[in-house]
Amino acid sequence: MNRxxxxxxxxxxRRKKAFVAFIMAGDPSIAITKKLVFELxxxxxxxIELGVAFSDPLADGPAIQRSSERALKxxxxxxxxxxxxxxxxxxxxxxxxxxxxxxxxxxxxxxxFAEKAKSSGVDGVIVPDLPPEESGELRRIAKKKGFSLxxxxxxxxxxQRIKMIANTSTGFIYYVSLTGTTGVRKELPKExxxxxxxxxxxxxxxxxxxxxxxxxxxxxxVSRLTDGVIVGSAIIKMIEKNIGKQRLVENVGKxxxxxxxxx
Amino acid sequence: xxxxKKGRFMGFGGKFVPETLMVALEELEREYKKALKxxxxxxxxxxLLKAYAGRPTPLYFARNLSKKTGVKIYLKREDLLHTGAHxxxxxxxxxxxxxxxxxxxxxxxxxxGQHGVATATAAAVFGLPxxxxxxxxxxxxxxLNVFKMKLLGAKVxxxxxxxxxLKDATNEAIRDWVTNVRTTHYVLGSVVGPxxxxxxxxxxxxxxxxxxxxxxxxxxERLPDYMVACVGGGSNSIGFxxxxxxxxxxxxxxxxxxxGLSSGKHGAALCKGKPGVLHGSKSYLxxxxxxxxxxxxxxxxxxxYPGVGPEHSYYKDIGRAxxxxxxxxEALEGFKILCEEEGIIPALEPSHAIYYAVKKLSPKAxxxxxxxxxLSGRGDKDIxxxxxxxx
Numbered sequence: 001m002n003r004x005x006x007x008x009x010x011x012x013x014r015r016k017k018a019f020v021a022f023i024m025a026g027d028p029s030i031a032i033t034k035k036l037v038f039e040l041x042x043x044x045x046x047x048i049e050l051g052v053a054f055s056d057p058l059a060d061g062p063a064i065q066r067s068s069e070r071a072l073k074x075x076x077x078x079x080x081x082x083x084x085x086x087x088x089x090x091x092x093x094x095x096x097x098x099x100x101x102x103x104x105x106x107x108x109x110x111x112x113f114a115e116k117a118k119s120s121g122v123d124g125v126i127v128p129d130l131p132p133e134e135s136g137e138l139r140r141i142a143k144k145k146g147f148s149l150x151x152x153x154x155x156x157x158x159x160q161r162i163k164m165i166a167n168t169s170t171g172f173i174y175y176v177s178l179t180g181t182t183g184v185r186k187e188l189p190k191e192x193x194x195x196x197x198x199x200x201x202x203x204x205x206x207x208x209x210x211x212x213x214x215x216x217x218x219x220x221x222v223s224r225l226t227d228g229v230i231v232g233s234a235i236i237k238m239i240e241k242n243i244g245k246q247r248l249v250e251n252v253g254k255x256x257x258x259x260x261x262x263x
Numbered sequence: 264x265x266x267x268k269k270g271r272f273m274g275f276g277g278k279f280v281p282e283t284l285m286v287a288l289e290e291l292e293r294e295y296k297k298a299l300k301x302x303x304x305x306x307x308x309x310x311l312l313k314a315y316a317g318r319p320t321p322l323y324f325a326r327n328l329s330k331k332t333g334v335k336i337y338l339k340r341e342d343l344l345h346t347g348a349h350x351x352x353x354x355x356x357x358x359x360x361x362x363x364x365x366x367x368x369x370x371x372x373x374x375x376g377q378h379g380v381a382t383a384t385a386a387a388v389f390g391l392p393x394x395x396x397x398x399x400x401x402x403x404x405x406x407l408n409v410f411k412m413k414l415l416g417a418k419v420x421x422x423x424x425x426x427x428x429l430k431d432a433t434n435e436a437i438r439d440w441v442t443n444v445r446t447t448h449y450v451l452g453s454v455v456g457p458x459x460x461x462x463x464x465x466x467x468x469x470x471x472x473x474x475x476x477x478x479x480x481x482x483x484e485r486l487p488d489y490m491v492a493c494v495g496g497g498s499n500s501i502g503f504x505x506x507x508x509x510x511x512x513x514x515x516x517x518x519x520x521x522x523g524l525s526s527g528k529h530g531a532a533l534c535k536g537k538p539g540v541l542h543g544s545k546s547y548l549x550x551x552x553x554x555x556x557x558x559x560x561x562x563x564x565x566x567x568y569p570g571v572g573p574e575h576s577y578y579k580d581i582g583r584a585x586x587x588x589x590x591x592x593e594a595l596e597g598f599k600i601l602c603e604e605e606g607i608i609p610a611l612e613p614s615h616a617i618y619y620a621v622k623k624l625s626p627k628a629x630x631x632x633x634x635x636x637x638l639s640g641r642g643d644k645d646i647x648x649x650x651x652x653x654x
């Protein structure tokens with residue numbers, strides 16, 4: 001059982017919902033990312049989703065695209081981010097999953113990636129452009145190493161696909177709340193609760209909801225329907241607003257506290 | 264027959280897309296297969312290709328070039344089609360399919376603007392609203408096509424991200440599709456992207472090779488020795504080659520050499536790239552040591568793309584086609600040759616193929632060998648670039 005599985009087991013026992021915080025490694029710098037991980041944990045985040053920037057992030061909206069560009073300027077790559085996690089692991093056992101696109105993993109070598117990530121203390125990976133039809137090899141390798149391969153479900157997924165993805169996803173299931181890219185939305189789709197009810201009927205695995213969630217009210221509303229909420233673009237925008245400021249880490253922490261206290 | 268059920272050409276192709284699009288791709292594949300079997304659909308498409316687009320296009324014996332080189336050079340005149348390039352073969356097929364699927368809007372990406380114009384044209388025929396994504400660098404260098412799209416009632420959406428060319432326009436089109444997938448059909452312009460696009464676009468373009476085969480048999484009573492076409496994403500070349508796959512004809516795909524292969528500024532994914540995943544499929548790809556996608560470069564916007572269709576990667580690996588490159592300067596020379604020798608102003612994309620066939624291939628091909636070149640588009644759109652180079 002890796003740190004992600006343990007975390008959900010523990011949260012379930014405490015009847016708590018998970019708060020998953022997304023940040024991009026290297027935005028605005030590797031040193032600040034490290035501080036941010038500790039701060040996010042202190043402010044109530046349960047799981048860290050750590051972005052490894054790709055040149056063509058086609059599932060992402062403008063905020064995370066800009067964040068990727070900033071990170072790429074800092075010359076991040078899988079080796080650099082694995083080293084960062086290794087350093088983070090000297091201080092905390094908070095579950096960490098990478099979010100990245102398939103070409104980076106494929107180019108690095110799937111077996112080599114899983115080995116390196118696992119030994120650095122990474123617990124899993126989310127790959128938005130890798131549906132289960134294409135994830136067979138990575139799944140096999142991940143399973144062997146006890147590494148989570150978190151698959152995504154979308155509002156357009158058929159009942160049949162929900163079953164298949166619930167079956168293949170490990171760690172948790174990432175439910176994409178809306179049809180679209182990542183980014184802050186004023187309102188979440190009306191059919192969210194009925195979709196989540198259907199998914200919960202079809203699987204016992206933990207389901208976390210992401211895309212579009214940015215306000216305390218949204219966190220509260222969504223958490224009632226599911227096992228966890230994922231906030232990305234809103235945190236990234238807060239980082240962006242504070243770039244160059246001494247209190248970046250503190251200000252981001254305060255923002256995240258307002259979200260986590262709803263859980 | 265390839266691709267297999269999963270859309271793979273041996274190791275290439277596949278469906279590497281966000282989950283949101285998977286159901287749409289399944290629907291597209293299903294509806295496309297049904298449409299192919301529907302005589303009414305085929306008839307309607309054939310009528311449009313004939314009466315509206317201007318098919319069949321001539322296969323022209325280039326008499327002056329042939330005399331000069333000592334080989335027989337034939338040009339497949341896709342430049343004579345309505346809208347000026349082969350792109351219309353595909354957009355009429357896809358927009359007709361979109362209507363059949365009940366979609367109320369179409370979107371497209373475009374580099375040189377030829378695919379954008381062809382999509383806007385087909386959308387106008389069927390009365391569908393059309394949004395075209397185009398990198399700002401391409402908007403600048405292909406101003407004429409931008410204006411044409413607007414005249415045709417399409418909206419051109421500028422893309423400022425990344426390299427500001429075709430790669431990023433494609434990212435934005437995919438993002439739009441993820442958002443509006445229930446109502447919108449994405450008219451992809453080349454044999455790239457997730458399955459079923461590479462096979463569907465190939466099928467719509469395969470008419471180029473089918474006609475060429477029939478025409479050359481009529482003129483020469485034999486097949487050509489070589490077929491030469493330019494390769495960006497690879498739709499005119501696959502369309503040209505496909506019907507002759509099982510013959511002995513030698514295929515040559517000409518990629519954009521840009522400022523030279525050693526400069527790193529080119530679009531030669533097959534000559535210089537490594538397998539990777541971009542825009543939904545696995546194929547040869549220009550990428551750096553970390554797997555980040557490199558920015559391509561070519562004088563012709565239509566070849567300015569770091570990837571290539573998966574079927575070309577398959578052709579390369581099994582040795583069915585040879586892939587070479589021609590740089591910017593040579594392409595301009597190819598352009599000039601065709602203007603002066605044959606009185607045809609070609610687009611800069613097929614100018615790459617012309618240069619290779621005339622300058623590199625014909626001297627060593629041997630007397631009376633037959634070389635067929637796909638003249639995929641006409642050069643009106645490139646006149647400003649040509650002026651800048653003071654030809």
